[in-house]
Amino acid sequence: MIGDFDYQFFLEVLTGGLLSGVMYSLVAIGFVLIYKTSGVLNFAQGALLLFAALTFVSLVERGVPFALALAVTFAIMVALGIGIERTVLRPLTNKPPITLFMATLGLSYIIEGAAQLIWGTQVHGLELGIEDVPLEVGGVLISQFDIFAAAVAAAMVLLLSLFFRYTRIGLSFRAVADDQFAALAVGLRLPLIWASVWAAAGLVALVAGLLWGARLGVQFSLSLVVLKALPVLVLGGFDSILGAIVGGLLIGASEKLAEVYIGDYFGGGIESWFAYVVALVFLLVRPSGLFGQKLVERV
């Protein structure tokens, strides 16, 4: 059996898995940004992603130039983020984290409903000008679009890291993530910081929404990508951007490999739950996740 092992095919599956893992990471980063600075697990990230993609597509379809549509959508996402912070999260300050999570669950219902009420429920195609053709790299076929997505993700992570490291507001993000009370005590303005974090999460949602939208078509099921991002978060730790990347790669690769190599024993279609099982098994061995803080709430 080992002799027949098709190494080439294995590499192809692995690469495909890693690249789709990048797409999961893109969604997961949006969660991490908000969780790090405000301790909220924002379930509405998927709905935000849907909202961003749907708004952008609808603007483009109405004849708005690409760049302008991008700018307008970004402005809307920032406004939405700030609005959410003001109306939903601020009244719930100091409530238990699980209450905040349920609030974002409600929020995702509102955003999903509103997005489709405003823009309609039909499926939109989204063209980013990158064709989804396979390229041969070192004898392995890789989709050009996947490479583009991976590059965008890498650029975004780089940008975020630079932002966190070198800008003043990035520094205050890190201070808030470290210790909210201490940050407040040295005079950082928490509402301003939270508003900017939500704006940043809106930007991440826009980028992820465009890439996922180009891949799957812009439609309701786009908001379900959060369900793919959650095991990534569990694996990588809710508060680590690096964890989100590595977790995404791990989940993406193991999911594809499992589907191809052991999926048949289960009758196929195991993608819907396999990621969760990987995350759970990993957590049973190492409860703090890959890069999560030891202090996170665990038994």
Next chain:
Amino acid sequence: MSAIATQLSPAAALPKWLAPLLLIAFAYVVIPLIGNSYLFEAILLPFLALSLAGVGLNILTGYAGQVSLGSAAFMAAGAFAAYNFNLRIEGLPLVASIILSGLVAAAIGIVFGLPSLRLKGFYLAVSTLAAQFFVQWALTKFSWFSNNSASGVIDAPKLSIAGFEFDGAVGRYLFALTVVVVLTFLAHRLVTSQTGRNFIAIRDNDTAARIIGIPVLKTKLLAFAISSFIIGVAGVIWAFAYLRTVEPAGFDLDRSFQILFIIIIGGLASIRGAFLGAALIVVFPLVLSRLGGFLLGDLFDSGVLDMSQRIVLGALIILFLILEPDGLVALWDRVRRRLTLAWQSS
């Protein structure tokens, strides 16, 4: 503070069991006489099934403090288990297959509750999603569960207990009502017992619970088992008494969220809350569709209705979390106290 209020209220003079007993008597005697089939089919049957599921989830989430996003999976497990017991074991009484299916759901609940031994909070909530996706996948994938029917659809058998047939909408209503009353009574006894207090202790502070000698791990698994048992039986009612024809897709993530919303809106850690929450969740879409049709006419088609339902539901959740975190139960109690005070001072 609340002790003074109870002393003032004349209701305190009446025994505590009187109000629920009157309500049950009303549900058994008066409602079958005055109700029409729309009331039973569209309102009361889903209300009963969802209330019971809410009671089950409330034991786990409200009392024991373990958030679960996989309730629909346990409903599905219960429904399909009951179907198979009924189909494959000749002459098995309906009551037995309901109890057995509850036990199957409980066993699955224990398996998916195992992560709770090491995980808390978000990590646990996310891991219960594994139950949601796995059960739904298994039921769709393996057609044995649905006796090889197309797309996993199952049809409910005749409901009869000891030769008595529960036919028609009223019959199925009485059947569902009986199951719900029995299990709710047991759940009420449970949460006021030592076990129920152990649940609350673990929810409030599990380190402290361990120090005073509560076996935390065992109690958590027990909460998962009992909660899944009740939710599983709720699934049987949903499938056998309410819809009569169900498929695995009917027990999706949205259903799990719906049950979670019921206990948030109704009130966490309250048996009454599950019923109040379920009533709101069942009735508000009907009201919304009537109201929307009345105000907007033809503009208000099913797509718009669907979306506005989502928006209103989401807004309700957020409003309750901000304005009334203890849910409809707290609202109800406050209104009643005000009314009593107003009545006494007049």
